[in-house]
Amino acid sequence: MALINAAKAYALCMGREYCIPDDIQTVIGPTFHHRLILNQGSVGDDPIPGIIADILQATPVPTV
Numbered sequence: 001m002a003l004i005n006a007a008k009a010y011a012l013c014m015g016r017e018y019c020i021p022d023d024i025q026t027v028i029g030p031t032f033h034h035r036l037i038l039n040q041g042s043v044g045d046d047p048i049p050g051i052i053a054d055i056l057q058a059t060p061v062p063t064v
Contacts, residue, residue, distance in 0.1 A: 003031045021061045028052060 006027040011019045029052050036048050 003028060006031045025056055028056065 003024065007019045007023040010027050011017070011023045014023075029049060032052055033048050036051065038047065
């Protein structure tokens with residue numbers, strides 16, 4: 001729900017009354033970053049942005 005609402009808000013800020021896939025890709029990082037919980041073995045640099053990028057790359061963009 002948070003991702004959809006953030007994408008809608010971003011689209012509105014960009015002057016559109018509709019969302020496009022780029023809106024989802026833009027807001028997914030800030031929206032999901034705090035929701036991903038890694039195991040204790042994850043130490044060092046923050047791997048979450050890379051994980052989110054991998055998810056985006058592996059997910060095909062829907063076309064009509």
